[in-house]
Amino acid sequence: MKTTPDQLKILSIDIGGSHIKATILNSKGELLKNYEKVVTPIPASPENVIKSIKTLVKDFPEFDKISVGFPGYVKNGVIKTAPNLGTDLWKDYDFAKNLGAALGKEARVVNDADMQGLGVVNGKGLELVITLGTGFGTAVLLDGNLLPHLEFSHQPFGKSASYDKYIGEAALEKEGVKKWNKRMQKVFEVLKTVFNYDYLYIGGGNSDKLSFKLDKNMKIVSNADGIKGGSRLWKLEEAPKEQPLLTQ
Structure with missing residues (x-):
């Protein structure tokens, strides 16, 4: 049976400079489990962050979609800056595509404050x-x-x-x-x-x-x-297409 939008279970992840947190939400943004966290790896390379996320969620219940709040500038799921993780490691990295491939589900990635705002x-x-x-x-x-x-x-x-x-x-x-x-x-x-x-x-x-x-x-x-914003991210008709207005 095909999952309807109202039945979606969403893995919602918040990546910070010190910790990575995750939970599973229903379509209303209600927590289906308490959120858990792990220490952000050092160095916080894309490969190390994805490995930490896989470890964090390995015993989580099943989910249908993935939402990520990332501490940097994100455009269409691709990381442009990561000031507190290491921009040199992340620049132009398609995080949505690679995390989705690693976890086997479609992923959307936005700036962490944007996801918190939605929540x-x-x-x-x-x-x-x-x-x-x-x-x-x-x-x-x-x-x-x-x-x-x-x-x-x-x-x-x-x-x-x-x-x-x-x-x-x-x-x-x-x-x-x-x-x-x-x-x-x-x-x-x-x-x-x-x-x-x-x-x-x-x-x-x-x-x-x-x-x-x-x-x-x-x-x-x-x-x-804030992490509840992960559910609203999938209520948008399409992933937010962020365009810079004031950047240095």
Whole structure:
């Protein structure tokens, strides 16, 4: 019997600079199992990452499709940049094709913040999603639809070469939580001015280190919520065709 879209079981994977997480979702984005994780391999080459994913999911229940959130710029399933994994290793690598071949199912790959955005937004107005982890990720959605991905994290900020270097994991460890929070307040002011968003969602492993009061239209979301975007990725008529607007 052919599986209908409403019956799809989707392996949803979130690749980060420190961990790779995965779960299986139904078509509504509901978890069919608790998500599990493994440490991101070093070096994080495509071959090593695929090997880690195969190890992670070897005892998972059966699934029909694969969704992946990747920490870099992705175009039609092909990796263009991977700042926190090693761009030299990943540039022009067809991750969707090769991961699909390795696991025997069709795969779609998008930027990790984009996938998180699909999982957390309410679909009304202009919504901005940011992730605070190894680096700084962003996704912009209008009425629930992904807009072209911006590599906003590569833009200079203050005296720093990029947002990644200004508020990423390395900056947090070097400057400490108190100074990092001051930096985050400056970043939020810029985001308000640049995007004029209706709502801002804040995810990533370092979001729980924010110590100041957020505006009413700002909300911290969990990685578990974000990984649910893997189901919505397969509700799109075709895989998102990301085109760069602001890249360095």
